[in-house]
Amino acid sequence: MSKVGIIGVGQSSFVRSYPGSIRELAFEAYSDAMRDAQITNDLIDATVICSSPEYDKQRSPAGVVAEYLGLNPQPTFYVETLCSSSSTGLKLAYSLVKSGLHSCVMVLGFQIMSQLTSAESQERMGRGADIQWESPFGTMMPAYYALHAQAHFAKYGTTPDDLALIRIKSGTYGQLNERAVFRKEVTPDMFADKDGFGSPVSSPLRVGDCCANADGSSCIIVASEEKAKALCKKPVWILGIGSASAPVNMAGRDQYSGLLVGIESGKQAYKMAGITPKHVDVAEVHDCFTIAEMMATENLGFAEPGGGAELIRAKETYKEGSIPVNVDGGLLSKGHPIGATGGSQVRTIVLQLRGEAGAIQVKDPTIGLVHNIGGVGLYGNVTILGRE
Amino acid sequence: MAKQEIDRRFNKFGTVSFMGVSKTNDFIDYLEQGKVMGTRCKTCGKTFFPPRADCFHSLTSGMEWFEVSGAGTLQTFSTLRYAPVGFEGDLPYTIAVVDYGDYKVFGRIDKAIASPDDELKVGMKMKAMAGKTANGQSTYFFQKA
Numbered sequence: 001m002s003k004v005g006i007i008g009v010g011q012s013s014f015v016r017s018y019p020g021s022i023r024e025l026a027f028e029a030y031s032d033a034m035r036d037a038q039i040t041n042d043l044i045d046a047t048v049i050c051s052s053p054e055y056d057k058q059r060s061p062a063g064v065v066a067e068y069l070g071l072n073p074q075p076t077f078y079v080e081t082l083c084s085s086s087s088t089g090l091k092l093a094y095s096l097v098k099s100g101l102h103s104c105v106m107v108l109g110f111q112i113m114s115q116l117t118s119a120e121s122q123e124r125m126g127r128g129a130d131i132q133w134e135s136p137f138g139t140m141m142p143a144y145y146a147l148h149a150q151a152h153f154a155k156y157g158t159t160p161d162d163l164a165l166i167r168i169k170s171g172t173y174g175q176l177n178e179r180a181v182f183r184k185e186v187t188p189d190m191f192a193d194k195d196g197f198g199s200p201v202s203s204p205l206r207v208g209d210c211c212a213n214a215d216g217s218s219c220i221i222v223a224s225e226e227k228a229k230a231l232c233k234k235p236v237w238i239l240g241i242g243s244a245s246a247p248v249n250m251a252g253r254d255q256y257s258g259l260l261v262g263i264e265s266g267k268q269a270y271k272m273a274g275i276t277p278k279h280v281d282v283a284e285v286h287d288c289f290t291i292a293e294m295m296a297t298e299n300l301g302f303a304e305p306g307g308g309a310e311l312i313r314a315k316e317t318y319k320e321g322s323i324p325v326n327v328d329g330g331l332l333s334k335g336h337p338i339g340a341t342g343g344s345q346v347r348t349i350v351l352q353l354r355g356e357a358g359a360i361q362v363k364d365p366t367i368g369l370v371h372n373i374g375g376v377g378l379y380g381n382v383t384i385l386g387r388e
Numbered sequence: 389m390a391k392q393e394i395d396r397r398f399n400k401f402g403t404v405s406f407m408g409v410s411k412t413n414d415f416i417d418y419l420e421q422g423k424v425m426g427t428r429c430k431t432c433g434k435t436f437f438p439p440r441a442d443c444f445h446s447l448t449s450g451m452e453w454f455e456v457s458g459a460g461t462l463q464t465f466s467t468l469r470y471a472p473v474g475f476e477g478d479l480p481y482t483i484a485v486v487d488y489g490d491y492k493v494f495g496r497i498d499k500a501i502a503s504p505d506d507e508l509k510v511g512m513k514m515k516a517m518a519g520k521t522a523n524g525q526s527t528y529f530f531q532k533a
Contacts, residue, residue, distance in 0.1 A: 117473075119470075119471070119472055119473045119476070120472075120473050122470075122471075122472040122473070123472035123473040123474065126472050127406065130438075131406040131407060132398070132401075132406070132407055132410060132438070133438035133494065134494055135402075135404075135406050136401050136402020136403060136404060136405050136406065136525075136527070137402055137403070137481075137483055137494070137495060137496050137527075138402075138403055138404075138468065138471055138472060138474075138475035138478055138481060138483075138496075139472075139483060140468070140470075140471070140472045142470070143466050143468050143483055146466035147464045147465065147466050147483070147484075147485065148464070149466075150464045150465060150466055150510065151463065151464040151510065154464070154509075154510035154511070155510075199469075200467075200469045201468075201469060201470050202466045202467065202468045202469065202470065203466050203467040203469075203505050204466075205466075249438060249494060250485050250492075250494045251437055251438065251485060251491065251492040251493055251494045252492070253485075253492075256463060256464045256485065
């Protein structure tokens with residue numbers, strides 16, 4: 001069986017308000033990945049462009065971005081699965097290469113969110129749920145995740161302080177990530193500030209439990225085994241990819257203390273890679289909210305269901321712990337430019353596996369995992385990467 | 389020939405409705421009569437809430453309405469202190485999921501419950517009631533059963 005490798009990764013800085021257009025933002029990740037791969041763009045024979053629409057005026061952005069990056073006349077495909085768009089794009093790129101249709105494919109994710117107010121952004125994100133039967137009640141992403149936090153608290157006795165520990169960890173590493181939007185330390189005292197991190201958003205979640213919207217782009221270049229070996233000194237291989245979907249309406253779910261798509265896509269990815277959770281040396285999980293990271297660690301088998309709180313209390317998810325999670329600051333500190341997020345997570349794991357992660361380098365990892373969720377567990381992708 | 393009127397009754401659902409046309413628009417009439425209704429497939433008996441016009445299992449559109457009645461179990465809830473555009477006037481408000489066994493219902497908690505975060509507990513019995521939003525739209529909400 002031939003493999004598919006990652007030969008280049010790139011990312012823009014994630015910022016509060018990008019002073020440019022989507023094509024210019026896309027260029028930042030593109031140029032970073034091209035410099036990383038040290039290839040010329042005639043080698044790229046297809047592009048997959050990923051974002052979530054309605055944050056900017058441009059319709060069908062794939063054509064605009066491909067043109068700006070000099071990637072005509074190669075085919076380009078637009079992929080959207082809300083916050084998991086670029087990991088879905090990676091799955092498409094993998095399939096295109098694995099099928100033999102293309103030998104080198106670029107996955108470029110981007111999002112400019114700053115042109116909207118936070119309330120407008122919440123309204124649009126809310127419409128990523130069921131607009132007929134849920135949105136008329138005034139739903140938004142923090143509220144949906146808050147429903148999960150409430151259920152987790154009721155079932156397992158988890159507390160707001162446990163969730164705060166996750167935010168404190170992301171602050172520890174966000175400070176070290178020069179491309180993160182939030183580069184400050186987070187302390188327990190900050191959650192006592194009722195006008196700051198302690199301000200209630202949707203009970204039991206507080207401001208400190210939520211990631212910040214950001215503008216940003218990410219870029220991943222994948223290639224066939226033959227091409228990857230010829231072009232790249234340290235290719236990182238895609239060992240497993242799992243994907244799943246779940247009912248959009250909360251009424252269609254059978255549990256609220258975990259995400260079914262996380263469990264299902266994780267199972268598929270472990271099976272394809274032929275590994276168990278114990279083999280994972282470093283992970284990036286979708287922590288749009290603190291509770292999301294806690295559920296992810298359980299859904300991926302790093303802890304038993306309900307064991308996520310003990311995992312963070314024992315600091316097992318820190319860089320020196322048994323399963324380092326989101327040691328680049330995660331979505332919470334790095335920021336969450338929807339369409340770029342999955343690619344950024346993949347970039348972090350690729351750098352970890354190459355031993356090029358700098359201040360956040362985990363000791364000698366051989367297998368890494370990326371868990372990227374779209375909507376409120378509506379879509380999920382788990383991707384397992386390895387050095388061999 | 390008289391111009392056919394488009395049925396946009398669903399525009400009357402919730403504080404802000406995002407769509408008007410659905411084959412389940414009778415849901416609104418039932419709400420206005422004080423009933424919260426789901427649909428059941430006449431062929432296979434599968435129940436749907438929210439109601440659907442079509443059954444993916446039987447490949448038919450032969451559905452009958454049934455009333456969401458009696459008590460269900462509160463699965464989870466959250467009180468919003470921040471709202472998306474269009475809902476600011478409703479703050480604070482509490483959303484919830486209630487399990488009726490064969491189906492679950494997503495909606496809001498009755499404003500009559502003054503301190504939902506103190507008064508509500510996951511697992512308690514709740515019932516769904518038809519009513520009106522603050523801006524006079526049709527809706528339903530949960531009360532303690």
